[in-house]
Amino acid sequence: MLRCRLHDSRVTLDSARARTYLPPGMKCSASTAAPPSVRGRPREFDPDEALAAALRVFWARGYEGASMAELTEAMGITKPSLYACFGNKEALFKKALDLYERDKLAYIGKALEAPTARGVAERLLNGAVATHCGDSDPHGCLGVISTVVCAAEADPIRADVIKRRASSEAAVVKRFEQARRDGDLPDSVCPTKLASCLTTLLQGLAVKAQGGAQPEELQGSIDTFLAMWPGR
């Protein structure tokens, strides 16, 4: 499983290449706001669209399962264009992951704004089913796929995704602590453990969706869970 890592992509990318792509969410507005500096032949594709296409491939196949040939075909560009614009496969994946969190996981932030703890759980669970069983996108959760699939234990992709998920769960914990202060949750329940239980169920939903489960079946899990919910 030793992969070819003959060159240091960061050097060629950050110094020699000036026009690498940044996903729309993260503008580096702090630096010198130079004019777009369009000298030379203009790019013939839209990096946003290409990245969206790459996201769909990674989502359907996983990081290792997505080959560069498949990616370039879906993105409608050739390999040199991809490498010039996005760096390498790993950098492309991280940018796709950023896009995924920003677009497809936006429901998480919204869910945390629900007025009650139960409302938070309800929105999270329904949002997960809608996202992971949607007809226009691949089934399953890109985060779960990436956590589970990656080969080597020390894989930086895996570590990155796990770290991102931990911060999401921490946000749920904080929300549930607030809910207990608000009286949404009885004092007998531990916010940390309840959040852990909820996120565990969420990840299970993602696995089942990945396996082709129908949304109605997942809805059954959700209904049962919410019927057991301790509090309002």
Next chain:
Amino acid sequence: MLRCRLHDSRVTLDSARARTYLPPGMKCSASTAAPPSVRGRPREFDPDEALAAALRVFWARGYEGASMAELTEAMGITKPSLYACFGNKEALFKKALDLYERDKLAYIGKALEAPTARGVAERLLNGAVATHCGDSDPHGCLGVISTVVCAAEADPIRADVIKRRASSEAAVVKRFEQARRDGDLPDSVCPTKLASCLTTLLQGLAVKAQGGAQPEELQGSIDTFLAMWPGR
């Protein structure tokens, strides 16, 4: 993602090869109980031990992530020996999966014998944590890994694992229907949905274990879930 499928392994295996390996659980005792018929050079390795080693590799790396080189090294044999004994990578994986279900998932059958529905759930959840967080084996669930990882939608490995899991869940459903007749569960709960919820949580536990979660954290999810449990 087109894989090399140049030969039909079943033909060469079942007809030409007579001494292919069968996991210990599935003796074909019905057929002619011929003497071991050890003509020719004897095998220098123990197929049971080799299969157990292969299982650990698949468990840690997934089906596609495990390379034949890694497998043969862990098994202590060469590639021709592997192919002669186990067929090909896919057949080896299925045999490893059989061994996994027989040895590592034995707690599921035991759990279904618990006297109450709550007892069934408790044993299933605790058994999952013990199995997927053990120190002597890779973390996570081979079934979940295999479901999530496989590349092509039509991959027979994926389909096989999903089918196996469906039969497990069906067994839980039947057990919960019995539990409701026994009065373990209130009439308001649907056995199917409750089983779905439980197995969803179980798969979420596997994902978290895969990501390196400590058993104490998973125990928190379990405690919370069982505290919410409807019935006895």
Next chain:
DNA sequence: CCGAATATATACCGGTCAGTACAGAACATC
């Protein structure tokens, strides 16, 4: 001791992997 039968080890097959060298094409500036 002789072949038949089976297992082993080496070396190899075509194919795919991620990544790149190179030449030509398209633009801005001079």
Next chain:
DNA sequence: GATGTTCTGTACTGACCGGTATATATTCGG
């Protein structure tokens, strides 16, 4: 139009993939 800069397409690299051909050991029945 010349020049410099950037992008695009073709063709390629070395490494690894799953799987196998071949030759050599090692055992058996005869």
